[in-house]
């Protein structure tokens with residue numbers, strides 16, 4: 276209990292806004308790593324996921340890739356990339372961000388293609404039968420209906436990166452992990468625990484925001500419907516999307 | 526006029542769904558494909574709008590091969606109504622109906638105005654225009670499906686078991702409306718069902734299909750009932766079980782027609798027996 280009180284005291288001490296490691300600065304770095312990596316990963320994974328979901332091609336590849344990538348040890352990946360890329364400041368940043376991007380891709384890829392796969396085949400068939408082009412089917416039917424699952428993938432990826440971004444400090448890149456890696460050799464438990472609490476809180480806040488976005492992403496007509504089949508499919512989708520996030524948070 | 530010429534469809538897995546199929550479908554009439562599940566009805570229908578391409582043979586619409594037409598443009602020019610409506614769940618009723626006209630570049634305002642009129646045509650209240658499909662009954666969804674099929678004012682309307690999933694009372698209503706619509710709008714309708722009574726009720730031309738879309742008999746309902754071409758047809762339409770046989774029965778109140786189980790089916794009017 277003492278640890279906890281000291282951690283909270285550390286966290287809310289006015290000193291946290293001063294000196295060379297003010298929390299707002301480190302928080303900003305942490306969020307930058309998180310969002311930048313997730314955005315880059317999304318730019319790669321979403322088009323690929325849409326392609327796989329729409330055409331059904333390369334699905335086995337995507338499943339295999341996600342499975343393999345989930346087994347990647349993030350710490351080892353960063354160190355490996357640092358070895359490969361180099362140790363100047365820019366190279367370190369490149370290595371860390373590359374690692375975060377690689378970690379974020381599988382969840383987003385899975386969300387993107389699973390979202391499209393989950394759309395009722397009969398709806399897609401009808402869209403094609405009335406004369407929509409493949410492009411129109413993708414953007415007017417598959418993407419809107421698959422959006423909740425895609426957001427679920429982004430949510431899972433963000434949570435994973437926000438936790439992993441702690442490791443940026445290990446290679447001298449700042450972020451909220453800096454307090455942990457600084458406190459560790461000095462056995463400053465208040466500092467380590469306090470910053471860990473902050474990272475956990477950040478993860479919860481981001482998760483909450485994504486949960487909200489996910490709610491809003493369920494198209495009207497799918498959420499407002501009273502027809503049973505529509506309603507169950509949409510809640511099932513949300514549950515599936517949330518699951519990986521919870522697994523990884525633990 | 527739609528003409529099938531020696532059409533064969535073999536799916537990649539080797540299933541031959543349609544084999545050497547020949548048929549002329551007259552314009553401005555209802556032609557019904559009827560047969561049991563798996564006989565190839567849906568495959569036949571979907572070959573007309575190139576949702577499925579034949580492996581062999583050719584299909585012509587008014588003398589032009591559809592193989593020379595761009596599939597998307599062809600589909601936009603042909604109405605399509607399917608079982609369980611196939612409506613887009615995230616589009617309001619009105620937006621479902623205007624889908625095809627909007628794809629064809631009709632201005633939004635005009636498309637909406639026409640869509641509202643179409644709701645009248647298919648017997649729906651305009652007040653449901655802003656609802657989502659999931660907020661409608663099965664029968665209402667099918668009507669919206671028909672309205673969508675008619676929205677681009679196509680000459681041809683393809684209907685694949687459109688009333689298969691609605692309850693019998695609503696189905697009877699929708700069947701009557703289909704006949705009324707056909708009389709009003711003069712479309713060439715190709716209708717698929719596994720229900721022979723529905724086929725006889727709706728069809729000007731009825732095509733009874735066996736497995737592989739082999740034609741067991743084609744003709745008007747009267748021709749088929751009067752002279753089933755084979756045991757298969759007699760069995761399919763039920764005449765071999767006396768299903769359609771009506772006999773005269775004298776009762777105290779007068780002479781009536783009864784079916785094979787002795788239930789009253791009607792009275793005979795005109796002719797010598799009526800008095």
Ligand SMILES: Nc1ncnc2c1ncn2[C@@H]1O[C@H](COP(=O)(O)OP(=O)(O)O)[C@@H](O)[C@H]1O
Nearest residue numbers: 536538540542561562563564565566567568569
């Ligand atoms: N895409 C497909 N791939 C393989 N076989 C198919 C496909 N579509 C239909 N079939 C097969 O072709 C036959 C006819 O199917 P279908 O036209 O759907 O029959 P119906 O509409 O009369 O029930 C069936 O044996 C069915 O399994």
Ligand SMILES: [Mg+2]
Nearest residue numbers: 566567568685
């Ligand atoms: Mg069928």
